[in-house]
Amino acid sequence: MRVKGLLGGLLAWALCGVAGASTVLVTGTNRGIGLEFVRQYAGAGWTVIATVRNPATATELVALAAGNPKIRVEKLDVTDVAAIEALAAKYRGQPIDILINNAGTLGDVPKQKIGALDQAEFLAVINANTFGALKVSEAFKPNLLAGKTRKVFGMSSGLGSSAQTARRGDFYGYRASKAALNVSFRALAADWRAEGIMVGIIAPGMVETDLLRASGFPGRGITVEQSVRGMMQIIDGMTLESNDKVINYDGSVIPW
Ligand SMILES: NC(=O)c1ccc[n+]([C@@H]2O[C@H](COP(=O)([O-])OP(=O)(O)OC[C@H]3O[C@@H](n4cnc5c(N)ncnc54)[C@H](OP(=O)(O)O)[C@@H]3O)[C@@H](O)[C@H]2O)c1
Numbered sequence: 728m729r730v731k732g733l734l735g736g737l738l739a740w741a742l743c744g745v746a747g748a749s750t751v752l753v754t755g756t757n758r759g760i761g762l763e764f765v766r767q768y769a770g771a772g773w774t775v776i777a778t779v780r781n782p783a784t785a786t787e788l789v790a791l792a793a794g795n796p797k798i799r800v801e802k803l804d805v806t807d808v809a810a811i812e813a814l815a816a817k818y819r820g821q822p823i824d825i826l827i828n829n830a831g832t833l834g835d836v837p838k839q840k841i842g843a844l845d846q847a848e849f850l851a852v853i854n855a856n857t858f859g860a861l862k863v864s865e866a867f868k869p870n871l872l873a874g875k876t877r878k879v880f881g882m883s884s885g886l887g888s889s890a891q892t893a894r895r896g897d898f899y900g901y902r903a904s905k906a907a908l909n910v911s912f913r914a915l916a917a918d919w920r921a922e923g924i925m926v927g928i929i930a931p932g933m934v935e936t937d938l939l940r941a942s943g944f945p946g947r948g949i950t951v952e953q954s955v956r957g958m959m960q961i962i963d964g965m966t967l968e969s970n971d972k973v974i975n976y977d978g979s980v981i982p983w
Contacts, residue, residue, distance in 0.1 A: 749875065750823050752776040754805055754863060755830025757785035759936035760882075763951035764827060767959060769795050776818070778803035778830070805830045805859030806851075815866035823870035825962060826879040828860035831904075833938050839900045849900035856904035861911050864926075871924050879919075880962060881912040883930045883973050883981065890982035898942070909973060909983065916970055927970045929958050930981055949976075 751768050755761040756777040765777045765788060774797045779785045782802050792798035803814055805828075834852035838845035864879050871877050885891050886898055887905025909928055916926035933939060933948040957976030965974070973981040 750774040751825040753827045754778045761829040763955040780804045806854045811866045822873035824874040824876040831856045852900035853904045857907040877924045880927045927965045928973045930975045932976045
């Protein structure tokens with residue numbers, strides 16, 4: 728019994744990366760993959776800064792945080808530059824080991840079809856999925872530099888892959904936003920490499936969330952538990968030497 732407890736403790740310690748207080752910031756955590764990141768990192772003993780657009784309606788997250796003082800719920804719309812800067816100012820001096828830019832939107836699918844392309848919709852999707860992820864990363868760079876592991880991630884998608892696009896069109900704004908995220912995060916990786924910040928690009932697979940349901944492919948995905956468990960291993964293992972590809976939750980590579 729005592730051996731079992733000791734093994735459990737060692738496992739939690741290993742998942743924490745380095746013993747002691749490791750901190751992860753995750754955006755878009757009121758539902759789906761983001762909420763599951765909070766569950767699993769908090770369950771492994773991490774301090775989690777969990778950002779949401781609307782804390783008042785984030786009932787599951789708030790309930791989770793009520794039972795764990797290491798979860799800090801913060802309001803953040805990643806398209807609101809002033810809010811990003813205010814949150815970064817609030818956390819000035821706080822080391823952050825890992826930043827996961829999870830927040831993302833599929834947008835309104837019919838407005839992203841050829842024949843009905845909507846400019847405002849297209850730009851709104853890119854604003855959240857590409858610019859938001861970059862701007863949040865930029866704002867929290869000092870926190871990453873103060874952290875132990877110095878890792879920041881963009882959340883990509885197979886829909887951002889040029890190589891995989893031959894099979895089907897549609898989702899123009901979303902595809903463009905994820906392809907733009909890929910190239911932007913490669914540029915960020917180049918810019919920050921010398922300072923020891925590892926910029927990685929990960930993807931969750933097809934996961935049963937509101938986003939997948941809205942895409943018209945429900946029932947074909949994996950669970951959030953499986954996806955996040957896999958991505959946490961990828962996040963843990965990715966280094967400055969292995970961050971040059973888009974890595975799926977199961978370790979497979981998504982071609983550019
Ligand atoms: N599910 C999949 O199969 C799949 C596949 C590939 C990639 N992804 C990516 O994985 C990430 C998470 O997706 P999911 O499946 O968990 O989707 P989801 O269930 O729709 O959740 C999206 C999350 O992002 C938040 N969000 C959207 N726009 C935001 C903004 N402007 N500011 C702050 N938060 C914002 C949402 O908050 P609100 O509730 O306030 O809208 C929500 O918390 C996304 O980047 C998505 O593109 C998902």
